[in-house]
Amino acid sequence: MGCCSNKPHSTQLSRFAGNNSQTEDISTFIRCPYCLQDFYDDLTTSRFSEHLLVCKRHSNFIVNEDLNCDLSKDSSYGDKIEWLRNEINKIRIPWHSEHMKFRVKRGDIIKTSMKNILGFSTIDFHKEFQVNFDGELAMDAGGLLREWFTILTKKLFSEKTELFKLANTKCVNYTFPNIIDEARINEYIFTGKLIGKAIFENVPIYCPFTPIIFKHIVDEEIQFKDLSQVDYELYNSLLYILENPVKNVIFETFTVEKEHKGVLTKYSLKEHGSEIMVDDDNKSEYANLRWKFETTDNLQAGLMYLLHGFYSVIPKNLVSIFTSQEFELLLCGLPYIELDDWRKNTIYRGDFTRKSRIIKWFWRILRHFSQKKLSDLITFVTGTPRLPVEGFSSLKTMRGDPAKFTIESIPCENDNALPRAHTCFNRLDLPKYTSRQSLKKGLLYVIRNHKFGFGIE
Known part of the structure; x- marks a missing residue:
């Protein structure tokens, strides 16, 4: 063995x-990392490679030999990647100094992993993890850890887990944090820590977040058009309201109703919102408050704990230089x-x-x-x-x-x-x-x- x-x-x-x-x-779907075009066909590698060859010739992905220390979101992706990994290595604790061993069960991987991980300190996350599965004799020298990341991530983002909700978009696998229950706070913190550790160890994991979540992680400005990646129908509805008269067409107030596990909750977009009807004079204000609610306020509870877990492993300043699209590629890999x-x-x-x-x-x-x-x-x-x-x-x-x-x-x-x-x-x-x-x-x-x-x- x-x-x-x-x-x-x-x-x-x-x-x-x-x-x-x-x-x-x-x-x-498959996304080209150079031009970010999505391909929804089940392409074979030989066909997809034709597209990649063209994109590669026009990309600035190659790392420059003279690394610029004053990096920003406008810096080349390669420079930012090299800088990030150098900074991570500065806080990494060598495996021969100390490492963290723990065991998990395949049949109960979330619960058994959380039982171990949530007890680790920030310093512990900068040490090498060595994971073993109950009932298996294999010893971990890295392969088991990568498998643990992969299986655990898929389980966390499963619809059955109900930790993340499918966005109402054309892309069915975009997700965002569900309306939070107090009992699930630790699961969001745990997910954030897992994502941080994956980046720390340069292990790509597929997290099907809506692009808005990546924007929040790297502190990038959210825009009205981003609403289409959370609720495509609502985005089109707000566009219609902004571009057309609404008198005798819509009968909305400055409120939003959200259902979670059979319970309907009403949120006011502004003070006394339930008493204010949307009309042609205030529809711009309504649309502005509504899209901001859907892309920030409605996500805030679960997102706050997710970010808390992530930043406890990877300091915010280490990822704030990336654009949201670059961060997605960094986390999810090719x-x-x-x-x-x-x-x-x-x-x-x-x-x-x-x-x-x-x-x-x-x-x-x-x-x-x-x-x-x-x-x-x-x-x-x-x-x-x-x-x-x-x-x-x-x-x-x-x-x-x-x-x-x-x-x-x-x-x-x-x-x-x-x-x-x-x-x-x-x-x-x-x-x-x-x-x-x-x-x-x-x-x-x-x-x-x-x-x-x-x-x-």
Whole structure:
């Protein structure tokens, strides 16, 4: 048994895994990190790469050698990323000095994680985390932590958890903090701390926040058009009110009604708001108060605790230099897998070289995989479905050592042999298959059945 995730390579191996519903991909689109265009088709990597090649040539993503210390939101993204990671390393506590060990249960991951995490001090969050799952023998050297981040984040943003509410927009996976219950305050604080720790460790996690939440985190001005990312219908309604006469058309007062768990609550947008009807003379004031309520006041309770948790791990001044779009990319990582970058930054060991027949089969098979399948394969090997903003070249261990994606040969006992993953070191052990079909069958089997969880040799 290895020191980290040693995922199965034969169908007879034991496996301890959570519910498969926790691992479903909740993303419905791919966003280009350079031009921020959204693509809603299930594109294969080869098709999407054509768009990326054009965008890359016109981007200023490359880090400048002479780092400007006086950074602002107008500075290049690469400079800001380098500065942030240098600042984080200044407050990082080396693992050999002290680290935090804790155990969680897959079936109750939120509760058992909160029981550990909420007792940690700010200093503790600057130490290395070592997580283990109950009932599993794997020891964490980084792979388990990445898997913990991934599973926990998906669980927190699940509709069943009801911690975050789906926005009424064309993009169904935008969310924002739900109307808060006193009993759930700690969950928002915990979520904020988790997000902060993910950035601290440079582990991309998918948080499907509406862009307004990212604006609040980096202290960016909220504008009227941002309302469309919370409630598209209300945004259009307010536009209609502003551009058309409302007399005998709408019968609204300066109030807002919100329902939560069957309880209807009325909020006044101004003093004595329930007594003031909206008319053509005051409709601009109404629209202004309404959109500000929806994008700030209505989110304030849950957002306040979320930010409290986040800033306790990552000081506000470290992220305030980013734009909201840059911060989203920083937190969530690249939302696509670029096959050319992956191939360029792959290392081969054992009997494999880049010219080996099996390696050629491997890349040909991946060329026809959808982004979802590629993401699942990355999850199998690294523990997380997304990449840092710099791509495959920046893959590291949790202690900062370079750990590029590695394919190593292992014996192929029979046609049912399966690939094996070492998530702590981003390594894929690939059986020396005798046919391309057997290789494809093995890859598809592990990403469908062993994306999370660990096997025992």
